[in-house]
């Protein structure tokens with residue numbers, strides 16, 4: 001299979017998974033249909049795609065990187081209990097970013113992850129008490 005074809009396939013897999021998958025999860029999905037694909041190929045292409053700005057790489061300090069089909073500005077809440085990554089918008093942050101840019105800082109990357117317990121897990125915990 002051609003290199004560009006593989007990249008396109010990996011790109012489409014990320015687009016179809018709305019769950020902020022890890023490289024391993026993407027690999028598992030692809031391997032079902034394409035048994036010849038290697039984990040290394042998936043990793044490499046995910047990194048190329050995120051450098052190209054076609055997908056977003058979310059670096060997670062406590063675990064594997066996640067990949068996001070959304071490339072517009074948004075942030076993430078990560079549940080420590082179930083591992084779910086939830087998209088959040090913080091429009092209140094826009095003026096702050098604009099001010100920093102006007103003060104001369106050219107922002108090229110913005111990663112903001114909040115760690116905590118999601119609503120679902122919090123409720124489960126409360127019910128267990």
Ligand SMILES: [Zn+2]
Nearest residue numbers: 079082118121
């Ligand atoms: Zn949770």
Ligand SMILES: [Zn+2]
Nearest residue numbers: 068070074087
């Ligand atoms: Zn996201």
